[in-house]
Amino acid sequence: MVWNGQVMAAGEGGDLHRLKTVLEQISDTGARSNELFARSIRDLYDTVLASSLASAEFTTQLLVELLDRNLYERSDDCRWWAMTPELRSALAQPVLDEPARRALTALLEGIHALYTVYTRLVVYDSHGRIVAASEPRAQGSVVDGRIEDDTLRAVLALPDSQSYHVTPFRPSALCDGLPTYVYHAAVRALDDEATVVGGIGIAFNSARELEAMLSDGIGAQTDMSALFVDRRGRVIASTDASVAVGGTLDLPPEFLTLGNGGSASRVIVRDGRYTLVGCSVSNGYREFKRTDGYVEDVLAVAFQSLGEVRTPQLTARHRALTRLTEGSTVASGAEFATFFIDAALMALPAEHVIEALPAWHLTAVSTGEVPHRIGMLARRREGHVEGYLWAFDLGSLLGGLPTVISDTSQVVVLRYQEVEIGLLVSELHGVPAFAAQQITRAPQLRGGAPALVSHLIKANEGQLMIQVLDVARLFASLGIMKDVMHSRAPACVDSSA
Secondary structure (H helix, E strand, C coil): CHHHHHHHCCCCCHHHHHHHHHHHHHHHHHHHHHHHHHHHHHHHHHHHHHHHHHHHHHHHHHHHHHHHHHHHHHHHHHHHHHCCHHHHHHHCCCCCCHHHHHHHHHHHHHHHHHCCCEEEEEEEECCCEEEEEECCCCCCCCCCCECCHHHHHHHHCCCCCCCCEECCCEECHHHCCCEECEEEEEEEECCEEEEEEEEEEEEECHHHHHHHHHHHHHCCCCCEEEEEECCCCEEEEECCCCCCCCCECCCCHHHHCCCCCCEEEEEEEECCEEEEEEEEECCCECCECCCCCCCCCCEEEEEEEEEECCCCCCCHHHHHHCCCCCCCCCCCCEEEEEEEECCEEEEEEHHHEEEEEEHHHCECCCCCCCCCEEEEEEEEECCEEEEEEEEEEHHHHHHCCCCCCCCCCEEEEEEECCEEEEEEECEEEECCEECHHHEEECCCCCCCCCCCEEEEEEECCCCEEEEEECHHHHHHHHCCCHHHHCCCCHHHCCCCC
């Protein structure tokens, strides 16, 4: 509004000069108010961000606690069921006949019906041969198959009934080839606790159960995803469809080296977005992973997207550097409407500028093959549409890249020889006047077409250079036809012209 007022006040005359002075004071007051509000918003944002970081850490702490408590029960299950008398007496037999194997199968299926967190329960002899299995949802039978050699050695070496063995998180035939944890305990003879006659293995349904834990942990936070990973960043479970189990998650190195029970959070850039990430490391539950000799650290990680990464051309520092210092402008001189194209400060003679309108006033229409034309702009007076004009992307014309429309984008209405057009610019700057000695002709390339920048303005004691566009050359380069630009309604505009 101030910029438009300065455009309207451009020219000679005492009243107009006084109006420009008032507008400059309004603009200065607005800038100071904007800085105050920006600082307050930054403080508020810092508070909200700190709260979000703490919330992410709390979520991951909850997730690792859920995991440890759940898996602690799995270690209890295998040890408890290994003490079943029927298993101990059956496996102690030199030869297990078919009726005995059917009885063991019925026993396992009865247990499995009550404990649905497993894919399969198996019993095997001291040679590692599977003699019975519960397979209600299995894709094929594993009976008469063998337990892995490393697992069998570990089970046979278990010192007592309080001991157990867990396989690394890896694909297992007991879980239909999917990666999982399989919990094992030794089955001991009824009359001799020191004699191991076989073992029991219970395959945890990791794909379903771990994802359920993660989903329950993040609850209704639809903008958050959660994962379980190991110390190397290898993914164990994930609610993020783009991160596969078995893949490696790229995490800050300090997260992977956190101590047991430790937590951390920070903001990172992930997939082109600012992302809040929280991480916590498992610490065990009761004796599980603490004093029982089992070591398997799992990290819970939570991601929350904060927004797309945008590289602003106009930073607060750049705006400060382009602010005109006292003494750079004069009370009466050549007046220019200044604005930004990306980070470049440009100018047009104020006499050709009518007004500026927010870019959201643009209406996208088919523009045919006309280069740099991006849509139409309605000209309004007292709330009524009095005509339309074509709008062009000035940044695309000057630099070849389309201008990214943001909240600060404006369309500058320009008039030349009774023809009006709109020029999309990144942001408005001001409408200052400069002395003649500050304005110099821009150097021209030999043999080339006339450049759009005809003059340069040296401001801030030569530290700031403003490029002045030649209006006639600008209209010529756009190939604007006078009869097209006088169209007053969309139906009258030939979009292929």
